[in-house]
Amino acid sequence: MKFFIDTADVSEIREGLSLGLVDGVTTNPSLVAKTGRGFREVLTEICEIVDGPISAEVVSTDVEGMLKEARDVANLHPNIVVKIPMIEAGMQAVRVLATEGIRTNVTLIFSPTQALIAAKAGASYVSPFVGRLDDISHVGLELVEQIDTIYQNYAYETEIIVASIRNPLHVLEAALVGADISTIPLKVMKQLMKHSLTDVGLKKFLQDWEKVPKA
Secondary structure, three states, X not given: OEEEEEOOOHHHHHHHHHOOOOOEEEOOHHHHHHHOOOHHHHHXXXXXXOOOOXXXXXXXXXXXXXXXXXXXXXXXXXXXXXXXXXXXXXXXHHHHHHHOOOOEEEEEEOOHHHHHHHHHHXXXXXXXXXXXXXXXXXXXXXHHHHHHHHHXXXXXXXXXXXXXXXXXXXXXXXXXXXXXXXXXXXXXXXXXXXXXXXXXXXXXXXXXXXXXXXX
16 A cells, blocks of 8 residues: 655655655645645645655636646646545546546545546546544545445546545554555654554663673
8 A cells, every 4th residue: 555645744744755654745725724835835845855646736616727727736747646626517627637647636535426426537546534534423444445346346547545544543444445545644654653562572672682791
């Protein structure tokens, strides 16, 4: 499974890269706003340091507006993937962009039929939001399983990006159901490497090493 880092903070991306855990990046308007920097400035720097898909979201909600933004941002770098919301106008835009060879990531997916429609429209990726579903007492990973089954049934090439990941269990479950990608905050990436027994074991090894005679 590929790991994307879910952030627009370049320092976090660099740290994730140093750990060997960044195969791509997902951003959204909220994440860009947190940086206090300009949208194009942030994207340009990310493109300079990450050799993988970088999702950048449009903010228009009409077809022509989406197409204009998508073409503009796609011209910034070959690694750019345009994030399009799962709305009717969005699916019209995805279909046009697919014919132009512009990759898209359909975001805000909350049902398997939405994912099916996105794949039929020609989306390169879909992003089911598992954490937000869990927040309203739905099991988010069940959605990922359903999407994966549908895509396998009909041999869709659209990749599944498990999004809105809140904890290591989400990553584990995504891997177990065979999701293509998890997009993960840096904090959760670090948590994936932690285990209390690892810490206890290392402490004991180091304590015992102090008892070994040093020639």
